[in-house]
Amino acid sequence: MTNPVLSRRELNRATLQRQQLLRREAGPVAELIERLVGLQAQAPLAPYVALWSRLEGFDPADLSALMTSRRAVRATLLRATIHLVTAEDCLMMWPLTHTVADRGFRGAFGKQLAGADIGAVVAYGTELLSREPYSRNRLREVLGERWPHWDANAMAYAVSYLTGTVQVTPRGVWGKTGPAALQTIESWLGRPPVADPSIDALVLRYLAAFGPASVADAQTWSGLTRLREVVERLELRRYADEDGRELFDVPDGPLPDADTPAPVxxxxxxxxxxxxxxxxxxxxxxxxxxxxxxxxxxxxxxxxxxxxxxxxxxxxxxxxxxxxxxxxxxxxxxxxxxxxxxxxxxxxxxxxxxxxxxxxxx
Structure with a gap:
């Protein structure tokens, strides 16, 4: 059976609705952060504009309160980049995405640490970050003193990439400033990451927020590979785009009319x-x-x-x-x-x- 074809504009409107960009809606900040499966947060204050564009009556103090109470954090997760997520999602997503961070580190810094005992570096760095926050500069100094013959900068990145960490507040809090200081996820949140999280559930959440989408789309979003086997075992709706690419969607994914108005x-x-x-x-x-x-x-x-x-x-x-x-x-x-x-x-x-x-x- 031929999959129904969705035009570019139909895909546009579907994605905008799921991103809450066709109409602002009222609701809890944490609920929207989870619905969007996190917000890109390399620029610490960027999530405030992202939420303002989507939430009716958004107050920056609401997000600041989530961060200072450790109910939301900025952590290196999807695509090995910093995302703002709820604490629950951080504990679930790190075990699924740590392989992306590992691949990113080895591609960018692996050669600088050829012959080094990276396991020992990461173990020592994890011990440090479990006690208190460290900036990457401070990590560089401490690690360089301990292993002076290895590249200090690459060692600091090894710890920040390969140890599950968050950037602690006050960085990312509206109206305040602070250094980019790292602490382990477990020590900051007081709980360990989830032991066996579901990749199937994560892919379903991606499709609900960004679909209909292809396997390549899901892999681009997450940085993960081998997601074809995941979508094939899920019960999903199937479509095609105008170029014939196969698209997948959750069964109840909304598909607004292509002529639905889209505000600035x-x-x-x-x-x-x-x-x-x-x-x-x-x-x-x-x-x-x-x-x-x-x-x-x-x-x-x-x-x-x-x-x-x-x-x-x-x-x-x-x-x-x-x-x-x-x-x-x-x-x-x-x-x-x-x-x-x-x-x-x-x-x-x-x-x-x-x-x-x-x-x-x-």
Whole structure:
């Protein structure tokens, strides 16, 4: 039997609805974080913009409270990058994704530690981080003193990649600052990671939040491999995209009409919406590179217009909020972008900050 074909725009609207980007809804912050299976959080404050774009009446204090009470954490998980997740998800996801971190470390730093006893380095580093938080610089100093003939920087990364860690608060707390200090998951949360978590359950949650999607999409999102055998044993709906790629979906996954209106939405740096598919054309039809600028976050990002990535934004504090379109905007689109920019300033700036919408390339 031929699988039903879904157009790019149908996939766009399905993903936007599941990402809560077609309409803001009220609800607990922790519940949405879990529904989205975490938020990209390399820029510590980026999740605040991500949640503001999705939650009705979002208050940054709600997320800050989750973090300071250790009910939510920033940890190296999916794709070996830092994600904001609930404590329960952190304990479940690390055992499933630690192989991704191991692969990332060996690809980036393995040669620098050829001949070194990496197991001993990681064991000692884990012991240190189980007692108190360490910055990577401090780890580098301590490990370099203990093993002066091995690359200190690579040893510090070995510990941060291969030991399950979180970046402790106050880093990532709204209105506060702090160093990128690491502590083990177990010591910070007071519980060990789950002994035997279900990869099947994780894939189902991915499809519920990002589907319909292909096996390659799921592997891109997670960094994991061999997920074909997982989807094949699950009871899933099957579709095809316009190029014939096989897509999978949870049985109750919503598929809104392709003509469903999609409001302008401002996203933070590296929002998972733009990163979680091997074929990103459903939200990024031109294939434009998604920028990851330096900084703490909540100062720049991307803009969805009619559901697609079509502009970038930057907040010049005390001066302006600037939007740079990639393609010409209609008068209506410019008005909608300006209105949503003003709304965003209620979170990150002040109401009297001017909004500047630049000219797109001809």
């Amino acid at each position: 939405r401002f996203l933070p740096e590296f929002d998972n919406l733009l990163l979680s598919h091997a074929d990103r054309r459903r939200v990024n039809p031109t294939g434009r590179a998604v920028p990851l600028p330096p900084g703490n976050g909540a100062a720049m990002g991307t803009v969805l217009i009619d559901g697609d990535y079509r502009a970038d934004w930057r907040h010049h504090r005390g001066k302006s909020l600037q939007v740079v379109p990639h393609l010409p905007l209609t008068t209506r689109e410019r008005d909608e972008v300006e209105a949503e920019a003003v709304n965003l300033l209620g979170l990150i700036g002040s109401a009297d900050t001017p909004v500047e919408i630049g000219q797109s390339p001809k």
